[in-house]
Amino acid sequence: MAIDRTSAALRLRASTSYRRPDFAPEAATSTAPGDPQTSIEFGKKGISTHKGISSRGPTTRTGSLDRVIDLRLLREDPDRVRASQRARGEDVALVDSLLSADERRRSSGVRFDELRAEQKSLGKLIPKATGDEKAELLKKTGELAAAVKAADAAKDEAKAETDELLLRLGNLVHPDVPVGGEEDFVTLETHGTFRDFDQEGFAPKDHLELGTALGAIDVERGAKVSGSRFYFLTGVGALLELALVNAAIAQATAAGFTPMLTPALVRPQSMAGTGFLGQAAADVYHLEKDDLYLVGTSEVALAAYHMDEIIDADRLPLRYAGFSPCFRREAGSHGKDTRGIFRVHQFDKVEMFSYVKPEDSEAEHQRLLTWEKEWLTALELPFRVIDVATGDLGSSAARKYDCEAWIPTQGKYRELTSTSDCTEFQSRRLAIRMRDEQKVRPLATLNGTLCAVPRTIVALLENHQQSDGSVRVPEVLRPYLGGRELLEPVAK
Numbered sequence: 001m002a003i004d005r006t007s008a009a010l011r012l013r014a015s016t017s018y019r020r021p022d023f024a025p026e027a028a029t030s031t032a033p034g035d036p037q038t039s040i041e042f043g044k045k046g047i048s049t050h051k052g053i054s055s056r057g058p059t060t061r062t063g064s065l066d067r068v069i070d071l072r073l074l075r076e077d078p079d080r081v082r083a084s085q086r087a088r089g090e091d092v093a094l095v096d097s098l099l100s101a102d103e104r105r106r107s108s109g110v111r112f113d114e115l116r117a118e119q120k121s122l123g124k125l126i127p128k129a130t131g132d133e134k135a136e137l138l139k140k141t142g143e144l145a146a147a148v149k150a151a152d153a154a155k156d157e158a159k160a161e162t163d164e165l166l167l168r169l170g171n172l173v174h175p176d177v178p179v180g181g182e183e184d185f186v187t188l189e190t191h192g193t194f195r196d197f198d199q200e201g202f203a204p205k206d207h208l209e210l211g212t213a214l215g216a217i218d219v220e221r222g223a224k225v226s227g228s229r230f231y232f233l234t235g236v237g238a239l240l241e242l243a244l245v246n247a248a249i250a251q252a253t254a255a256g257f258t259p260m261l262t263p264a265l266v267r268p269q270s271m272a273g274t275g276f277l278g279q280a281a282a283d284v285y286h287l288e289k290d291d292l293y294l295v296g297t298s299e300v301a302l303a304a305y306h307m308d309e310i311i312d313a314d315r316l317p318l319r320y321a322g323f324s325p326c327f328r329r330e331a332g333s334h335g336k337d338t339r340g341i342f343r344v345h346q347f348d349k350v351e352m353f354s355y356v357k358p359e360d361s362e363a364e365h366q367r368l369l370t371w372e373k374e375w376l377t378a379l380e381l382p383f384r385v386i387d388v389a390t391g392d393l394g395s396s397a398a399r400k401y402d403c404e405a406w407i408p409t410q411g412k413y414r415e416l417t418s419t420s421d422c423t424e425f426q427s428r429r430l431a432i433r434m435r436d437e438q439k440v441r442p443l444a445t446l447n448g449t450l451c452a453v454p455r456t457i458v459a460l461l462e463n464h465q466q467s468d469g470s471v472r473v474p475e476v477l478r479p480y481l482g483g484r485e486l487l488e489p490v491a492k
Helices: 071-076 078-088 093-128 131-166 207-213 219-226 236-254 268-273 299-304 358-378 425-429 453-463 475-481
Strands: 038-040 053-055 061-063 186-191 258-261 285-287 292-294 309-312 318-327 346-356 383-387 399-407 412-421 433-436 439-442 444-452
Touching (some): 071 078, 186 358, 207 453, 236 318, 236 358, 236 444, 268 425, 299 346, 299 444, 346 358, 358 412, 425 444
Antiparallel strands (some): 038 061, 285 292, 318 346, 433 439
């Protein structure tokens, strides 16, 4: 069950002490014998004209496996990784499988290098040999060539196994995250007050009843055209979405974010690199013929925007505010939130995304949370902030905060925004690095919802409804609605 910040909470700190892993500079990525240069085959060369940003990397990415996770940390402190997996409720045995695969990868690499060196030495002797000695050397050369080929195949097989296991491993959980499942979050703060509809003398209507009367929401025709969990925003509903998006982008721009309109279709390397083809794969739409994925958030495109690039540290932080349609299969949500537009297959969203130095990620996380709170406060919504428990984190998140708005007709808080600190998880998988004092190392990425439109409309309609069925418009949105103060029911 949920507990208050002042109550006792299970902590990952109890099982391991937290520290950021140390990262070797680019020139020293292979630190152990048998750590060959390897390929991670979901990369694509990027092209950039940004000052202080360089693009590099072929279609098949070449570099240390440390670009996916710091393998030195895994070898030196496997208990920490096991504790993180256990806290997530994920496969702890994966850590041991990965350690074994890594050992096979390293030993097979050493064996291959030894055989290749012997092959080269033998090749130098043959021109000088004669008669039986030369025949014997040629025979041995043939045997050695077969051994080299077998060792090369074993090396590639071990590398492929290691890569596959690495991509299944979740990010290391921050030690202050409460341990548990979906209901084990910690409430950090609450804002605003609930309206007393009994005192006001009327029973609140839900968002669908209000939206239908306003001529704003049409779920019946949405279902007719596309199926369940689809909808039309019509008339003032469409105008309300545009007002929300424009107001959100205005706030983000004022905070220093660069507005971005991002692709809704991305390549597999972008989806895999951000961590959405692991535990979340069942929720993703895939166009098999084109091998493209529909994004569930513009986070994917914004994270992959600098894929295979090295960014000068003095350019950081880089902050982008992306607007895009989002598509989610909502697998596993059968029977949940079937009424209205709270949980749908397609919606529009404004997303904040930051690239920062790893040592600055926790402070940036607090900034993103502050911007989310400012947005919900401007919309005059009662809400709370929760620290999401380990078992409810996405694979890329080390820590996540949710802002949940009060929904009167449901009598509970529901998620409107979330912000995640992904530390170096995504940057390693996407080969996004920073150059700092002539060293090249991974940077940190963070994301935060500013406005997921349908859920925000749900909260606005229900919290600002009036006894006559009209809905009061918060002041922050009025300039984007022609100064309108009320949304009024339309004649049937």
